Amino acid sequence: MNSSFVETVTDPQADSAEIAALEVPESYRAAVLLAEEQTMFDGLAVADRNPAKSLHVREVPTPEPGMNEVLVAVMASAVNYNTVWSALFSPVPTFAFLRRYGREGGLAARHDQPWHVIGSDLAGVVLRAGPGVRKWKPGDRVVAHCLSVELEEPEGHDDTMLDPAQRIWGFETNYGGLADLALVKANQLMPKAEHLSWEEAASPGLVNSTAYRQLVSRNGADMKQGDSVLIWGAAGGLGSYATQYVLNGGGIPICVVSNAQRAQVCREIGAEAIIDRGAEDYTFWRDEHTQDPAEWRRFGRRIRELTGGQDPDIVFEHPGQDTFGASVYVARRGGTIVTCASTSGYTHQFDNRYLWMNIKRIIGSHFANYREAWLANRLIRQGRIHPTLSRSYPLGQVGQAVDDVHRNRHQGKVGVLCLAPKAGLGVLDHELRERHEAAINRFRTPDEAA
Template sequence: MQNILDAILAGDTASEDFANLQLPESYRAATVHKDEVDMFEGLASRDKDPRKSLHVEEVALPELGPGEALVAVMASAINYNTVWTSIFEPVSTFGFLERYGRLSELTKRHDLPYHVVGSDLSGVVLATGPGVTKWKPGTEVVAHCLSVELEEPDGHDDTMLDPQQRIWGFETNFGGLADVALVKSNQLMPKPAHLTWEEAASPGLVNSTAYRQLVSKNGGAMKQGDNVLIWGASGGLGGFATQYALNGGATPVCVVSSEDKAEICRKMGAELVINRNEEDYRFWNEEGTAQDPKEWKRFGSKIRELTGGEDIDIVFEHPGRETFGASVYVTRKGGTITTCASTSGYMHEYDNRYLWMNLKRIISSHFANYRESWEANRLIAQGKIHPTVSRSYPLEEVGQAALDVHHNKHQGKVGVLCLAPEEGLGVRDTEMRAKHETAINRFRGV
């Protein structure tokens, strides 16, 4: 691995020299173990500690198959799916790996007693399998996390509809929280040249997810002038949704939980911010068994106060159970609630009268297809959308990084340095970086 790292840090190593580098037999990776899936049994979700379940250890280098690439990972990032994996909720990911392993002789590689996790990366292509023509060893890349087979017709209009659609590093093995990752070559995209390794790694999953959920015709199809309610507007997903609303001529109404997070939204350019803790909204009773429509109405009144009497056109929903009833209520007649994930609970409850009689729509959104991911990354590369890294950990401390996200102690995205020996490396276009330095660093140190 040291020879590989030296070649990357040199910055001018030729493609043929990368191709001639000897690949390691094993590499460092963050894993969970199949024989530990019951380790947190009986504990509440919040009390389950990723530091106990995530292991940083040497694992064998997987065989490289057709249409695949091995990437030297300089940096990765924490997503909520890594938190779910580490606490074995809502189910163990080993079931995903077992089902994938039954698909073919090649996919059997993924069904192992350990799971290398992580759905983001930035790094350098080391080797490619048969049939790969677009990417060469030595190319600096980032990866999106859509893994598809496309052997059936269903996914050829929208690859997210492929029956074999999976999220790499969550529903497949050999993810990005490691020194080497195995990806399908069509997951690769050019690394934005003005960003560091950790900055470039961080947008992958959440940026593409936000793009599809809010901007794409497959999601909210946001247009200029829309009022967009964004829950967790300074977080991993919300930080990008806020940028897309502002960049696309919409008006974000940002919901956050503290004044620090409100200030981040203002630094992004948002003017309408609701501090939910300050307002003390109580959408559910103390037992969590019933919702209070009076609180929905109070929330809607606050929104109208900020917008000059207008209701919400699109709700960017991802908390789920805690907020979904309120989200449906405050959306305008004919408006749209786009939903992905459910970080506060999967069993959503809402009053259907406010949906059905007012012709509102609920649209489900899950990650993004290749085209949407490419467009989202292109906007990053152009400096129109910016990464949201607040801090980074070394790979050895991946458990603490996951715990930060689990307990919502972070802003934006939490990066993880894999092969990169320190932060700040990998910038190739210093002139462009200088133009956007303030925006790139606005989540830092908060």
């Protein structure tokens, strides 16, 4: 994309007609995986795989938006754990998802390509709106949530996450957000928070909505004031939003982190009960087959020391295999373990006596429906929930950005600049930003903050 195209798209004075008159390029730059390389890591442990080897930045053909679809000029995107899974071809290559989607025919057939444009976040500007789109027009400044649904079956009409055709855009579909252009459904779009830069606005989408559903929604833990909530990875991409929601909702976060720097970030957010798992050396597995209940008990005692003798009402679970046995053990009698993601492994083992005899509940939670995502985004726009962006890379360095998340080198979220020529652009509401500048920059690495 040339500079005049970007200048016109991002000009707040440009009207819809000017944006609509721009010539859409026949191809665009995107971070892609290649079907011919999906076996490249076979036989290699997941920890030893390098996403920089599988991710390529290259031109792909521009899709024409169909019925109820929108083409967005992407200013910035962000890295999520599903981006890591995609680039590592683990647990399965994403091309299986694209083939399955493509077999539905019609517009879905376009998604089955020998390349996969990944990425499940974006902030940008509507470039074209397809037939049937009424709410959005060229020039609208937007963010996108990642739920793609068809809603042709009755199951999805109470909670769209139950739609049998529910997919995660940029993971189970093509034309994702780590690119200069992206194709989304109109009901994925939400207004951009105008006190945030493009990369800041792009970063909350997936994790913010996921944390909202997992904790706040009636579809998740339905947290109430006074609840104590154990949050694993409380300074990470997902946990950093969970910590904010617990504090905003009148709850008591118990933050589990891996080092002193992350503990300090949680204190700056407002948390007081913090467990540095690295310093206190909790090891919940004796070996790869055997958990250590003595460590569960030691962990439980530490929690009660921090809470005045109370066990957690809610456990915010997402590491999975490494921590799930401990999570079930430490939740209070009648408490709730709400789980998603399983970044350390999908096979969860726990002692069922602590679940059944203490009448605890396990709730599975996956992303969010449009209403939940909209409400979560409203809190971002109001400055009540803040982005947790630590640093951003240009699209050409997307492999490094994904590897940072894979190796857990990051705090909060890692952003990717797409059409935005540099960080810090896109802010229109300077007054609201000034009131929240410190919170917005809380997770920034020193070089980014400078």
